[in-house]
Amino acid sequence: MALAIELIGITKRFPGVVANDHVELKVEEGEIHAICGENGAGKSTLMKVLYWMLQADEGTMNVFGQEVRFASPTEAIGAGIGMVHQHFMLADQLTVLENVILGAEPVHALGLIDFDEAKDHLKKVAESYGLFIDPDDLVEELEVGERQRVEIIKVLYRGAKILILDEPTAVLVPQEVEELFRNMRDLKKDGATILFIDHKLDEVLAIADTITVLRQGQSVATVKPDQVTAQDLAELMVGSELPTPETTESTVRDEVALEVSGLTVIDQDERVIVDDVSFRVRRGEVLGIAGVEGNGQTELIEAVIGTSPAARGIVTLNGADVTRATVRHRREQGIGYIPQDRHREGLLLPAPLWENAALGHQTQQPFSKGIWMDRQGARQRTEDIRREFDVRTPDVDVPAHALSGGNQQKLIVGREMMAEPSVLLAAHPTRGIDVGAQAAVWEDIKAARRAGMATLLVSADLDELIGLSDTIVVMLRGRIVATLDPATVTPRDLGAFMTGATSAGAA
Amino acid sequence: MKAIPLWKRASLLLAAPVAALIFSILMSSIVLVLSGSSPLRAYADMFEHASRLETMIDILNRATPLYIAGVAAAIGFRMNLFNIGVEGQYLLAAIVAAHLGAMVTLTPVLHVTFIMLVAMVVGAAYSGFAGLLKVTRGVNEVISTIMLNAIAISGLVAYLVRLWQAGGAIDPGSAQQVGTTPIPESGLLPDLNVVVEGLFRELRQGKELTGVLLVAILVGVGYHVLVNRTRFGFDLRASGINPFAANVGGVPPKRMVVAAMALSGAIAGLVGLSEIMHIGFFPANPIKGLGFTGIAVALLGRNHPLGIVFAALIFAFLDVSSGVLQFTGAASREIVVIMQGVIILAAVVAYEIARRAREKEEARAAAEAMVAV
Numbered sequence: 001m002a003l004a005i006e007l008i009g010i011t012k013r014f015p016g017v018v019a020n021d022h023v024e025l026k027v028e029e030g031e032i033h034a035i036c037g038e039n040g041a042g043k044s045t046l047m048k049v050l051y052w053m054l055q056a057d058e059g060t061m062n063v064f065g066q067e068v069r070f071a072s073p074t075e076a077i078g079a080g081i082g083m084v085h086q087h088f089m090l091a092d093q094l095t096v097l098e099n100v101i102l103g104a105e106p107v108h109a110l111g112l113i114d115f116d117e118a119k120d121h122l123k124k125v126a127e128s129y130g131l132f133i134d135p136d137d138l139v140e141e142l143e144v145g146e147r148q149r150v151e152i153i154k155v156l157y158r159g160a161k162i163l164i165l166d167e168p169t170a171v172l173v174p175q176e177v178e179e180l181f182r183n184m185r186d187l188k189k190d191g192a193t194i195l196f197i198d199h200k201l202d203e204v205l206a207i208a209d210t211i212t213v214l215r216q217g218q219s220v221a222t223v224k225p226d227q228v229t230a231q232d233l234a235e236l237m238v239g240s241e242l243p244t245p246e247t248t249e250s251t252v253r254d255e256v257a258l259e260v261s262g263l264t265v266i267d268q269d270e271r272v273i274v275d276d277v278s279f280r281v282r283r284g285e286v287l288g289i290a291g292v293e294g295n296g297q298t299e300l301i302e303a304v305i306g307t308s309p310a311a312r313g314i315v316t317l318n319g320a321d322v323t324r325a326t327v328r329h330r331r332e333q334g335i336g337y338i339p340q341d342r343h344r345e346g347l348l349l350p351a352p353l354w355e356n357a358a359l360g361h362q363t364q365q366p367f368s369k370g371i372w373m374d375r376q377g378a379r380q381r382t383e384d385i386r387r388e389f390d391v392r393t394p395d396v397d398v399p400a401h402a403l404s405g406g407n408q409q410k411l412i413v414g415r416e417m418m419a420e421p422s423v424l425l426a427a428h429p430t431r432g433i434d435v436g437a438q439a440a441v442w443e444d445i446k447a448a449r450r451a452g453m454a455t456l457l458v459s460a461d462l463d464e465l466i467g468l469s470d471t472i473v474v475m476l477r478g479r480i481v482a483t484l485d486p487a488t489v490t491p492r493d494l495g496a497f498m499t500g501a502t503s504a505g506a507a
Numbered sequence: 508m509k510a511i512p513l514w515k516r517a518s519l520l521l522a523a524p525v526a527a528l529i530f531s532i533l534m535s536s537i538v539l540v541l542s543g544s545s546p547l548r549a550y551a552d553m554f555e556h557a558s559r560l561e562t563m564i565d566i567l568n569r570a571t572p573l574y575i576a577g578v579a580a581a582i583g584f585r586m587n588l589f590n591i592g593v594e595g596q597y598l599l600a601a602i603v604a605a606h607l608g609a610m611v612t613l614t615p616v617l618h619v620t621f622i623m624l625v626a627m628v629v630g631a632a633y634s635g636f637a638g639l640l641k642v643t644r645g646v647n648e649v650i651s652t653i654m655l656n657a658i659a660i661s662g663l664v665a666y667l668v669r670l671w672q673a674g675g676a677i678d679p680g681s682a683q684q685v686g687t688t689p690i691p692e693s694g695l696l697p698d699l700n701v702v703v704e705g706l707f708r709e710l711r712q713g714k715e716l717t718g719v720l721l722v723a724i725l726v727g728v729g730y731h732v733l734v735n736r737t738r739f740g741f742d743l744r745a746s747g748i749n750p751f752a753a754n755v756g757g758v759p760p761k762r763m764v765v766a767a768m769a770l771s772g773a774i775a776g777l778v779g780l781s782e783i784m785h786i787g788f789f790p791a792n793p794i795k796g797l798g799f800t801g802i803a804v805a806l807l808g809r810n811h812p813l814g815i816v817f818a819a820l821i822f823a824f825l826d827v828s829s830g831v832l833q834f835t836g837a838a839s840r841e842i843v844v845i846m847q848g849v850i851i852l853a854a855v856v857a858y859e860i861a862r863r864a865r866e867k868e869e870a871r872a873a874a875e876a877m878v879a880v
Contacts, residue, residue, distance in 0.1 A: 014870070307754055328757030337755055345755050348748040359745060360756035368738050375736075394872050402869040 002065060004029040004162055004193040005050065010059035012045050019045035021217040022059070027162075027210075029064070032184055032194045034204045037214035038237055038434040043197045046214065047166050050195070051083045052076045063162075074103075082160025084151045084168060092140035097122055099139055100154045125156050146294055163187065165196035169203055176292070176499070181207045201230040213237055237435075251284035252470055256316075257454035258304070258423045263313030265299045265478075273299045275478035276313070281423065281454040286445070288469030288486065289458045292498050296478035297458045298340065301425050304456065305337050306330045318422055331360055336421030338412055340428040340458070342405075346412045349401040353393060354382040356400045357415045364419070381418065389414030390440060406437030413441050417448055424448065424455045430464060442468065462491040476500050515868070523861040524807065524817075527853035534849045539838055549838040553828040560707055562827060564714045570816075570823035571723045572597075572781045572794075576801020577819055578730045579630075579775035581810035583648075585734060586747040586767040592634055592652030593775040594798025595659030600629040601779025602664055602687065605789035606671045609688040618694040622783075623722070626776035633659065634772020635765055642761035648768065660795075668791050686790035696722075696784045719781040726774060731812040743767055775801075803847065807854050822847060 007025040011018065019042045027033045037043050048054040050061070052070040060067055063079055070076050073083070090099050097115065100122055106114045122135050133142075133149050142150070148168070155163060169177045184194055184207060198204050204211055205225045212222045213236040221236050228236075258281040265274035274296045281287045291297050302308040304315055306327040315323045322330050331337075337360065339345035347356050358367040358378045366377030382396040389410045393403055400408060409429070416424060426445065430438040445455060445468060459465045465472060466486045474482040474497040482497045536546035556562045576593050583590035604626035613621055637655055640646040673688040696718030703716050710716075734740035745753040746763045754760050778797050783789055804822055808815030829843035 305755060326757070326759060327755065328759070331757045339752075339755060344749075345751050347752060348745055351744070351748055355741070355745075358741065359752060362738055362741050362745075363757065368741075371737050371739065373736055373738055373741050398869055398872065399866075401866065402872065 002029045003027065003062065004031075004064060005195070006062040007046075007050070008060050008062075010046070010049055010056045010061070012042075012049055012054060012056050018217050020049065020056070023214070023217070023219045025212055025219060026222070027193060027195055029193055030188060030191055031209040032188055032196070032207055034208035034211045035195065035197050035214060036201070036204055036211060036233060036237055038436075041214040041237070042217040043214055044166060045217075047083065047164055047195075047197060050076075050164060051081060077158060077160070080159075080161030081164065082155035082158055082162070083164040083166070084148070084155055085166050088147045088151055090139045090147060090150060092138075094139060095135065096133055096137050096139060096142075096150050096153075097135035099150055100135075100157050104158055122153065122157060126153050142294070160192070162193045162195065165194065167197050169198060169200060177203060201233045204233065205230060250470060251450050251452075253283040253285075253452060255283045256280045257283050257318055258456065259314075259316040260300075260304065261314050261316075263300070263303055263315065264311045265296070265303050265308060266311040267299075273478050274303060277475075277478075277480055278313075279473060279480065281456055283422070283452045283454050284449055285470045286449055286455040286457055286468050288465040288472040289456065289475055290462065290465055290472055290494050290498055291458075291475035293460065295475045295498075297475055298427070299478075300475070301340075301427055301456070301458060305335060305425055328363060332363060334420075334422035336416035336419060336424040338416055338424070338426040338429045340431065342408055342412055347400045347408060350399050352399055353386075353391075353396045353403075353411060354379045356411060357382040357385055357396075359415070361415065361419050385411065385414035385418055389417070389444065406433040409433045410437055410440060413444050417444055420448075420451075421453060424453055426455060427458045428460060429457070430459075430461065462494050466491065466494070474498055520861075523857035524809075524814075524854060527807075527850055527857045528821075530853040530857075531846050531849035534853075535842055535846045538845055539842060542839065542842075544838040544842075546838075549832060549842065552831055552835045552837045553824075556828065556831040557824060560703075561710065561712055561714050562831075564703065564710065564716050565827045566820065566823045567720060568715075568717045568781065568785075569826050570819040571717055571720050572778045572797045573800055573804050573822055574723045574815055574819035575719075575726050575774060575780075576778045576797050577804035577808055577815040578726050578812070579771050579778065579798075580802045580805035581808070581815060582730070582734075582743075582767060582771040582774060584747075584805055584810050586743050586763065587750075588638075588747075588764065588767055588771070589649045590634060590637075590652055590768065590771045590775070591649055591802065592637060592655050592659075592772070592798070593778065593801050594796070595652070595656035596630040596633050596772045596775035597778035597798055598664045598793060598795070599633055599659045600626040600776030601783055601793065602667050602671070602789040603629045604776070604779070605687045605690060605783045606667070608690045608694045608783075609788065611694075612691070613693060615693040618691070619696055622690070622694050623777065623780065626780060627773040628776070630776025631769040631773035634775060635769035638765040638768030641768075642764050656798075664793075668789070671789075672791070673788070686786075686788045689787045690783070695787060696780075715785070717781045717785060719777075719784055722777060722780060726777065727812045727816065730774075734812075739766075800847075803851050806851055809858065821850070 003026055005025065005027040007023055010020050010023040010025075012020040021042075023042070023046055035043050035046065045054065049056045051073050052075065053073055062068065063081070068079065070079070091102065094102070097119055101113070101118045106117045106121070108114050119135055126133060133146060133153070139147065139150065152165075152168070168180060187194060208225055210222060211225060211228070211233070213220050213233065215237060261278045263274055263277045264272060267273050277300060279287060289297050289300070299308060303310045306322070306325060310323055313323070314321055317330065317333055317335065320333065322333065343349065348359060354375075355378070358373070361367050362373070366374055366381050368374050379396055385391060386393060386396060391403070391410045391414060392407050400411070403411065413429065424445070429445070430441050433441070442464070449455060457465065457468060466489060469486045472484045472486050472489065472494070473480045474484065474494070476498065481500070484494065484497070539546040539549055557566065576597065579593045580590055604622045607625050608618070608622035611618070611621065633655065634652070637648050637651040640651050641648050668686065671687045672685060698715035698718055699720060700710055700715055703710060734743065742753065742758040742763060745756060746758055746760060750760055753763075775798065778801065779789075779793070782794055800822055804815055804818040807821070808818035825843045825847055829840040832838050832842065833840040
């Protein structure tokens with residue numbers, strides 16, 4: 001069979017690192033080809049090189065047997081290469097429809113944009129792949145999962161022959177993943193070639209025809225799924241056993257640290273986003289919140305930390321009503337927070353690490369004394385975080401943007417844990433970080449749980465949720481629709497509750 | 508272990524403004540040659556004059572309000588707020604302070620303090636209003652401060668000058684000047700001639716070094732301490748760098764916007780002091796444009812307390828030189844405006860290039876540390 005894409009000796013260097021080191025890749029026409037590797041293995045860089053967002057320093061790329069040199073992604077699209085990015089490339093102030101047609105607008109004879117034609121085409125594309133979305137919604141109002149759907153539709157709309165998907169399943173529940181995989185197989189039948197990045201090995205084994213493994217920027221192996229097990233793949237990826245999030249014995253105590261009762265959050269459009277939610281988290285307990293993104297988890301967390309107001313209901317922290325309290329008061333009273341998007345909500349990227357370590361704790365020892373910042377105390381504390389949480393950095397004065405994603409996350413986890421919070425709100429605490437950093441974060445949460453910390457955990461990683469939680473509740477359309485025991489529930493069952501396929505709550 | 512050696516940091520820091528200066532001198536030379544003047548003669552005249560003690564006093568007197576205006580703008584910039592209203596704030600603050608200052612009778616130190624407080628309160632209120640509009644009605648502060656400038660300068664100040672105009676109050680120095688009622692001696696800051704004359708020689712041509720220089724120094728030290736050493740400053744910078752992260756970090760975003768605008772306005776209120784302290788009243792034709800130039804000074808000085816000192820001195824030197832050029836006829840005085848404009852444009856570009864170079868360097872250092880650990 002002919003090769004759709006062939007990469008020979010692709011090398012891409014960044015200051016101080018070789019992201020791709022003589023990568024070899026052969027993708028046959030009409031196959032589903034998976035690229036596996038830890039974060040930092042060079043997958044995303046390779047994708048960008050394929051899509052010509054980055055120019056390789058060395059090596060050649062052939063598309064359908066022809067050597068190509070594109071100047072930009074626009075030319076790559078023209079050659080039939082479409083990419084769905086891990087970090088979305090959407091214009092927030094435009095509607096879904098406008099985003100999809102941006103740069104590929106159908107026009108009337110008069111030269112005006114033919115929105116009816118575009119909408120018809122969009123609906124056809126969306127329906128045939130089971131990707132439902134309102135074309136008139138503003139992108140800024142969409143949740144992460146919905147945004148990804150828009151990105152996928154965008155590429156399909158342009159009739160790409162070679163689809164590149166960068167971690168497409170990261171935000172989907174199992175049922176949706178199966179649906180996506182069905183669509184991918186359909187696309188393959190129609191002659192499309194799909195290249196996708198994933199580090200969930202069972203998914204890779206289920207869908208891929210060929211798997212290429214990257215490790216530290218090099219292509220270490222190309223295998224067929226029927227020749228390897230998940231364990232083999234994992235070893236190829238990291239060269240060691242995969243850690244698991246499993247907790248052992250229960251550490252749940254009697255005292256309730258966080259209680260939420262009848263909490264309701266209403267957005268600017270008067271829509272009920274969190275609907276009469278009640279739960280308790282005891283000391284030493286991890287309460288997992290499962291749900292497809294966009295079902296109110298984000299807003300629930302915001303109402304508990306205090307950045308968005310509760311329309312009704314009460315939030316009680318260690319016995320005190322904090323429903324109307326400021327964020328600062330709640331943090332001083334012992335709420336720790338690991339935000340879902342560390343760049344947006346977690347860090348001051350151009351500021352030095354020690355200032356980042358102070359963020360959220362700047363009113364407390366050792367970061368400040370009265371109205372004064374305690375620079376020495378803050379630096380000392382940051383050194384402690386660096387040592388205890390293994391943040392790899394030359395010193396605590398480098399700006400946060402110089403660190404890798406995993407190290408940034410370890411810094412955030414470290415600063416929250418060092419403050420010994422009584423309640424930790426952890427939103428996707430291991431999203432987008434490598435296996436090593438992930439295991440470290442799990443260990444940190446487990447250790448704090450043993451010490452009596454109450455944790456509210458929101459995660460799209462169902463294994464993480466099941467492994468870490470003492471109790472799991474499922475949110476659907478703003479309501480808690482099920483309370484489950486992680487000891488007995490499987491990711492499949494959980495997915496069924498999350499999509500509403502199963503609605504009875506098992507106690 | 509230090510990630511980046513000190514000399515490297517310093518050279519990255521200084522390379523940009525020095526490059527901007529050199530570039531603007533080159534550009535101005537081209538313009539001078541094109542307009543038929545000799546750049547060398549023009550620069551020689553400028554520097555020759557600047558080397559005189561009296562001219563240096565002029566430069567310091569001009570740099571003083573520019574520095575204060577620069578700090579006022581910088582406080583806004585530190586929080587990503589663009590306070591274009593420094594101009595209107597200082598003029599309004601100055602006239603109210605001059606008027607009220609002339610109304611009261613107080614002991615010397617109290618009297619000066621009173622005038623400064625009034626100026627700061629008026630500036631803070633006028634600027635804080637723009638902050639309030641932003642957080643309650645979502646009005647961009649750029650738009651609101653531009654409009655408030657128009658209201659203040661051609662509206663309120665023009666009206667108040669007439670309303671409060673002293674009946675034929677005449678400045679003993681220049682018989683034509685009219686303005687508000689003169690402030691009694693107890694309300695004026697003494698000049699610093701004693702210090703200059705102690706250090707160098709007697710000043711000729713009736714030159715005085717403004718006492719407001721001390722206020723500017725206090726403003727600079729206060730700005731540094733507030734921004735870099737206090738919790739409020741940390742909150743301010745955090746909100747400026749990343750308002751979302753600051754918000755979940757417990758910094759109330761709306762309150763910070765109002766506070767930063769008010770503080771910026773309070774400092775802006777002090778800009779007009781050097782004029783009213785010098786002539787003793789608010790004149791019908793006050794010096795204008797200090798607020799706008801202050802924004803440029805803050806940009807060139809990178810919002811840094813010391814950087815703004817140099818920027819203010821450069822701008823003051825150029826301002827004073829424009830008079831010199833007109834006087835000697837070496838070149839058109841407008842060349843100075845061109846130089847100021849080119850410096851700012853070149854500085855913005857150069858700072859961006861330097862920022863990218865620094866980020867690359869930092870990323871490389873951090874990557875090396877990863878490998879080394």
